[in-house]
Amino acid sequence: MKQMIGFGRYRLRSRVGSRPALLPACPAAAPTLLRSPSLLAIAIALAGTFLFIEHATARTLLDMLFGPRIYRENTDRLIDDGRRARPPSKSRPPLKRARPRPDTVRTSPVPNSDAPIQAKLPDAKPVLVVGDFMAGSLAEGLDAAFIDAPGVRVIDKADGSSGFVRSDHRDWPASIGEMIAKEKPAVVVIMIGANDRQQFSDGKVLLTDDWTKEYQARMNGFLDAVKKAGQPVVWVGQPAFKSKSITNDVLAFNEFYRNATEKAGGTFVDVWDGFVDQSGNFTLSGFDVSGQTARLRNNDGIGMTAAGKRKLAFYVEKPLRQMLGNATSPDIAAIKPGAPVQALTGAPGAPAKIDRLAPVSLNDPELDGGTDLLGAAPRPAVGGDKSARDRLVIDGVAPEGQPGRVNDFSWPKQ
Structure with a gap:
């Protein structure tokens, strides 16, 4: 079913179910249309009326200027169960979004979830x-x-x-x-x-x-x-x-x-x-x-x-x-009633009471106090000879000089 509407140089052809378009008419009628501004304005107004009378015929101004666009539903959408979704049609209602199967539900931890709180003791x-x-x-x-x-x-x-x-x-x-x-x-x-x-x-x-x-x-x-x-x-x-x-x-x-x-x-x-x-x-x-x-x-x-x-x-x-x-x-909570405080896991015990520390002997080459425990009886001195320190401090006798050292006062120098 076609309808032809002519005014001057152009005819508007309209097909039911298709988009309207302006087609060139008789070329001889162009001077008449151009010489009459009122007729030209009426022709443009009528053309605009027929172009925008139905929303389905022309969606935007770009369609009218640059031709119709093809609007197509996205057929690449996938639903949760992996099947390809079909585009909706008039005869068939659109597919509803499928729920995931129970075996595919993700159990991600919820932030700020209620963690199990340890109950207070009756004697807290x-x-x-x-x-x-x-x-x-x-x-x-x-x-x-x-x-x-x-x-x-x-x-x-x-x-x-x-x-x-x-x-x-x-x-x-x-x-x-x-x-x-x-x-x-x-x-x-x-x-x-x-x-x-x-x-x-x-x-x-x-x-x-x-x-x-x-x-x-x-x-x-x-x-x-x-x-x-x-x-x-x-x-x-x-x-x-x-x-x-x-x-x-x-x-x-x-x-x-x-x-x-x-x-x-x-x-x-x-x-x-x-x-x-x-x-x-x-x-x-x-x-x-x-x-x-x-x-x-x-x-x-x-x-x-x-x-x-x-x-x-x-x-x-x-x-x-x-x-x-x-x-x-x-x-x-792990402590039994009546148990000592030291039985608590990780609880620090009372510090040991220390009366005095034995001085470190200068004779000890490692300066660690030897291998004796604190409070042990001193070991008897080996022999009756005095140490070099005692001879220097008590008797005033300096140790013999060793060749090459600063306390070597022998003369002539060896």
């Missing part, structure tokens, strides 16, 4: 962590630090909005004694102060003399309650923050904490250098516990990331291991 030593939201981050980091130590159990009792100023929310000096009696911890770890940049309810302004006296009184009350329970305390200082005003205030707080903790016989842990750059300024990123550069703080410059929490616990881990002893070892 509890570590009580108290304080504000920074103490909560510290507790998460300590959980990761002692995840392979079945003899240590971290108890997170941090209150994110608490502090020493707002005693109406949580009165730590009054409540810590009851908490210690309930949990019976081996060590009490405190990290507090991020919420204390405010005035007291009676109007004492931040860091004034009256404010400082009241704040130090509450700190000492907390430490006295912990000492009364007979538990060691580890006080963790505050890190730097993104806000300069907060950083300046917590610097003063850290000095309060350090002085009060040392007077009470506790351990103060300074974490400041772990969260600043080389110039001492706040930084969002830094070295993690493995020495790799990682993001340590959140975008707000206050909260800690997972790497920051683990680094925060890294500073507290060392004093805790000293206080808890062999309970931090992964092999503590």
Whole structure:
């Protein structure tokens, strides 16, 4: 079925199911079309209308200018089971993506998968962590630090909005004694102060003399309650923050904490250098516990990331291991109840007590003290002759000169 439309010099031939094309018509009609601009514009408009009336007839302008393109489906696609996929057709629906057979499923390890965690022992030593939201981050980091130590159990009792100023929310000096009696911890770890940049309810302004006296009184009350329970305390200082005003205030707080903790016989842990750059300024990123550069703080410059929490616990881990002893070892579960501490695999024994070391004799050619053990009786001297050293020091008799040596004073020279 063909349709012929003629206007002037060109005729538009259209075939159903094919692309339209402009074919040259009668050459004699060209001057008439060119002399009439209005007819030429109408002819072009009609040609454009028929060219773009169907999307299937001309897809792009390039097809109209440079001829039709052949659109072909990719027949080289393979599905998972190795069979070649056929191009879709109107009569047959496209093939669905086949699922792999059970014997071809790859079992690759999933990153950050949950590894088996060793269960804590019933008599594991509890570590009580108290304080504000920074103490909560510290507790998460300590959980990761002692995840392979079945003899240590971290108890997170941090209150994110608490502090020493707002005693109406949580009165730590009054409540810590009851908490210690309930949990019976081996060590009490405190990290507090991020919420204390405010005035007291009676109007004492931040860091004034009256404010400082009241704040130090509450700190000492907390430490006295912990000492009364007979538990060691580890006080963790505050890190730097993104806000300069907060950083300046917590610097003063850290000095309060350090002085009060040392007077009470506790351990103060300074974490400041772990969260600043080389110039001492706040930084969002830094070295993690493995020495790799990682993001340590959140975008707000206050909260800690997972790497920051683990680094925060890294500073507290060392004093805790000293206080808890062999309970931090992964092999503590292998010890039978009542066994001596030295039975722990890899546990260092007590150093041997050494009263004195025998001097090394100058007569020993190898300067190793001979083959006798420490504390053995000295061997009797062979013969009654004195050594060259004794004759020189005691009797004042110099050894005989040997020819060619500097002490050869014989004359004439041999």
